[in-house]
Amino acid sequence: MAGHHDEFIRLEGKIFTKSFFVLLTLVIIGFYYIGVRYVKGIGAVSNMSDGYPWGIWIAYDVATGTAIACGGYAMAILIYIRNHWKFHPLIRSALLTSLFGYCLAGFSVMVDLGRYWNSYGFFMPARWQINSAMFEVALCVMAYSTVLVIEFLPAVLWSLENSRGETLRKVSAWLHPRLVPDEAKLASGLEWVRAAAAWLRPRLDKVLVFFIVLGITLPTMHQSSLGSLLLIAATKLNPLWHTGFLPLLFLINCIYIGYAIVIMESIISSYAFKREIEYNELAGLSRIIPWLTVIWLSVRIGDLVHRGQIVNALKFDFYSCFFLLEFCLVAGGSMILFSRRMRRSPRWLFITATMIILGGGLYRFNVYLIGFNPGQGWHYFPSFAEVMITVGVIALEILGYQVLVKVFPVLPNPHKHGANGHAQEPVGLPPGAVPQGK
Amino acid sequence: MKSQSRRDFFKLLGLGGATLLASSVPAMGSEKGGANNEALGMLYDATMCVGCKACMATCKRVNGDYGSLSYERASFDPDGLWDAPQDLSGSTRTLIKLCKESDSRWSYVKYSCMHCQKPSCVSVCPVSAMTKDKVTGVVDYNKDTCIGCRYCQVACSFTIPKFQWEKTLPQIVKCDLCRNTNLREKGITACAEVCPVGAITFGKRKDLLAIAHDRLQDNPGRYIHHVYGEHELGGTNHLYLSALSFEKLGLPTLPDNAPAEFSEKIQHTIYKGFVAPVALYSTLCFIALKNQKGQEKNGHKEDGE
Numbered sequence: 189m190a191g192h193h194d195e196f197i198r199l200e201g202k203i204f205t206k207s208f209f210v211l212l213t214l215v216i217i218g219f220y221y222i223g224v225r226y227v228k229g230i231g232a233v234s235n236m237s238d239g240y241p242w243g244i245w246i247a248y249d250v251a252t253g254t255a256i257a258c259g260g261y262a263m264a265i266l267i268y269i270r271n272h273w274k275f276h277p278l279i280r281s282a283l284l285t286s287l288f289g290y291c292l293a294g295f296s297v298m299v300d301l302g303r304y305w306n307s308y309g310f311f312m313p314a315r316w317q318i319n320s321a322m323f324e325v326a327l328c329v330m331a332y333s334t335v336l337v338i339e340f341l342p343a344v345l346w347s348l349e350n351s352r353g354e355t356l357r358k359v360s361a362w363l364h365p366r367l368v369p370d371e372a373k374l375a376s377g378l379e380w381v382r383a384a385a386a387w388l389r390p391r392l393d394k395v396l397v398f399f400i401v402l403g404i405t406l407p408t409m410h411q412s413s414l415g416s417l418l419l420i421a422a423t424k425l426n427p428l429w430h431t432g433f434l435p436l437l438f439l440i441n442c443i444y445i446g447y448a449i450v451i452m453e454s455i456i457s458s459y460a461f462k463r464e465i466e467y468n469e470l471a472g473l474s475r476i477i478p479w480l481t482v483i484w485l486s487v488r489i490g491d492l493v494h495r496g497q498i499v500n501a502l503k504f505d506f507y508s509c510f511f512l513l514e515f516c517l518v519a520g521g522s523m524i525l526f527s528r529r530m531r532r533s534p535r536w537l538f539i540t541a542t543m544i545i546l547g548g549g550l551y552r553f554n555v556y557l558i559g560f561n562p563g564q565g566w567h568y569f570p571s572f573a574e575v576m577i578t579v580g581v582i583a584l585e586i587l588g589y590q591v592l593v594k595v596f597p598v599l600p601n602p603h604k605h606g607a608n609g610h611a612q613e614p615v616g617l618p619p620g621a622v623p624q625g626k
Numbered sequence: 627m628k629s630q631s632r633r634d635f636f637k638l639l640g641l642g643g644a645t646l647l648a649s650s651v652p653a654m655g656s657e658k659g660g661a662n663n664e665a666l667g668m669l670y671d672a673t674m675c676v677g678c679k680a681c682m683a684t685c686k687r688v689n690g691d692y693g694s695l696s697y698e699r700a701s702f703d704p705d706g707l708w709d710a711p712q713d714l715s716g717s718t719r720t721l722i723k724l725c726k727e728s729d730s731r732w733s734y735v736k737y738s739c740m741h742c743q744k745p746s747c748v749s750v751c752p753v754s755a756m757t758k759d760k761v762t763g764v765v766d767y768n769k770d771t772c773i774g775c776r777y778c779q780v781a782c783s784f785t786i787p788k789f790q791w792e793k794t795l796p797q798i799v800k801c802d803l804c805r806n807t808n809l810r811e812k813g814i815t816a817c818a819e820v821c822p823v824g825a826i827t828f829g830k831r832k833d834l835l836a837i838a839h840d841r842l843q844d845n846p847g848r849y850i851h852h853v854y855g856e857h858e859l860g861g862t863n864h865l866y867l868s869a870l871s872f873e874k875l876g877l878p879t880l881p882d883n884a885p886a887e888f889s890e891k892i893q894h895t896i897y898k899g900f901v902a903p904v905a906l907y908s909t910l911c912f913i914a915l916k917n918q919k920g921q922e923k924n925g926h927k928e929d930g931e
């Protein structure tokens with residue numbers, strides 16, 4: 189990432205928009221119920237039971253949410269490992285969504301854990317239980333969130349370094365009479381922060397690649413382990429989903445969801461923030477997805493055939509319907525993406541990305557909730573409060589994204605577009621889109 | 627060139643999965659050393675049980691403080707004079723139920739932890755809050771380390787561990803064979819001690835199995851010819867004899883192999899000696915550094931640095 193800071197710009201605009209307040213309301217409702225949960229226990233807000241001990245907080249916020257947050261991971265593979273630097277302008281916004289996704293998954297876990305005050309046990313080797321997939325997931329997710337913060341740090345440092353001081357001055361003017369009596373001292377303090385940021389940034393840039401690679405290794409580990417989590421439920425998870433390939437399926441699944449989310453996110457932000465769509469990058473990205481889904485679907489079907497479950501998959505009962513829905517969404521989306529014309533239409537890109545995300549997400553839901561049957565007449569459907577907590581968490585995520593792209597240089601800089609197109613990717617750039625220098 | 631890079635990509639994807647594929651090859655050298663028959667357990671004979679629920683009451687009295695069990699109120703009993711649990715729960719470690727097949731054919735059944743030989747709950751607990759005693763085979767729970775993730779509930783095929791959903795500071799509740807109470811003080815579980823008709827036999831697994839098979843032998847018409855728990859999920863230390871089908875009693879039909887062996891095998895194949903992750907990291911570092919160098923040379927002279 190060294191020296192590429194002018195690839196990104198900060199979005200100009202007001203922070204307190206209408207959508208800001210709508211989201212804020214949802215966040216407040218969600219946090220009210222979180223408060224209730226901590227005072228009155230989990231049973232007071234959720235419909236989880238001893239038969240369904242994991243509800244949507246785990247199935248959505250953790251299992252699906254972190255897959256949706258895999259944009260940063262998927263992009264890092266593409267850029268740093270597959271050497272396609274022309275996608276580099278997309279990475280920061282992808283990283284930012286990943287950062288939010290993971291932090292909020294971690295937050296949801298803290299809401300979900302019954303005895304959260306004991307979670308320091310993860311740092312006590314005497315308690316480690318390496319047979320547990322959850323142990324692995326927990327450590328990797330914590331480590332990865334830290335790595336994401338480090339990966340995002342350059343943007344923060346840049347802002348600190350280049351702030352012309354208006355905001356800071358405003359803050360200091362506000363702080364001055366109240367907290368810090370000495371204005372000169374404050375100014376020098378701010379100056380010091382700026383200098384420190386300027387000192388740190390180039391140094392961080394040098395070693396950043398090691399963190400980036402860590403940011404590829406860790407999700408590879410924990411995303412597959414998210415699949416391993418359900419390996420143990422051999423007697424509860426429907427055979428349409430329970431297979432030794434769960435880890436592999438979860439891994440591939442999160443990568444194609446990652447690319448689809450990057451596409452969706454950049455189309456949405458182009459519309460929302462009225463920016464030009466990054467056609468070439470998106471077309472290039474969408475080209476990768478169907479290859480991944482084809483592998484994924486082959487493993488999925490091959491495994492069902494191998495285990496003699498294909499008949500059950502076509503029975504059109506409850507489970508079979510969810511299987512088919514998941515299958516059709518992913519397969520349908522990929523079919524469309526094989527067409528080059530569709531790949532260049534923002535509308536179709538958006539539709540297919542949505543299909544892939546829904547299908548891939550449904551797969552995870554199926555594994556964690558829908559295909560899970562503990563027997564003995566247990567049922568689960570999330571309660572209102574439970575849903576509102578999840579909605580609040582998602583709203584917080586979007587809200588944070590909206591604010592941070594206006595504070596830090598995150599979005600691709602339209603004037604620098606394609607400046608890094610040296611790794612000639614065979615996307616078929618139209619002649620007009622030849623990478624321009626400065 | 628282009629197909630080349632694509633292949634590399636897939637190879638990369640494969641790295642995580644390759645080790646997995648190896649795991650679908652039949653297990654080798656997993657310790658299938660047979661069951662530990664010296665372990666402690668109980669034999670519950672449903673044909674002898676008279677449904678007096680003395681075991682239930684005693685279990686709660688003896689383990690109430692230690693396991694933070696409380697009495698469960700019925701809707702018509704707001705003062706809580708009378709304990710009325712509907713099912714195993716965050717306050718109830720054992721329960722007697724009546725199962726009717728017809729008006730003339732019925733049976734009682736007692737639920738509590740099966741104390742599996744290869745317990746799923748122990749295998750999945752991330753912080754070692756569920757443990758299995760090597761000698762006695764007792765599966766115990768430690769609330770001081772438990773984080774309340776409820777993975778043990780997901781994992782247990784009998785849905786035995788229960789969570790205190792209604793409490794601000796909840797914990798998991800399950801039978802620990804009176805390990806910290808009656809067993810330590812009197813050398814026998816409370817429920818076996820009080821059973822007035824001897825429907826619950828406490829002892830070593832090998833003796834319990836011998837007794838069970840003797841009963842099957844001596845009373846051919848009385849029982850279903852099966853000792854539930856002898857082979858289920860690799861064997862359990864809590865065994866059942868019954869006249870009605872076990873399925874009817876709410877004891878699920880289960881395979882002979884322990885789910886924990888299947889999942890641990892895969893997890894161990896991937897993470898053996900942590901070689902795969904380290905190898906992945908170093909390979910990726912190598913590739914990324916190379917790519918970054920190339921990129922800097924070609925691309926970014928104009929960017930300074």
Ligand code: SF4
Nearest residue numbers: 739740742745747782
């Ligand atoms: S019955 Fe369930 S809780 Fe008891 S030892 Fe077996 S897996 Fe654990």
Ligand code: SF4
Nearest residue numbers: 751772773775776778
């Ligand atoms: S709920 Fe407690 S005992 Fe059960 S798996 Fe989680 S930490 Fe272990």
Ligand code: SF4
Nearest residue numbers: 685720801804815817
């Ligand atoms: S062994 Fe002890 S804890 Fe378990 S059911 Fe019997 S009395 Fe209760």
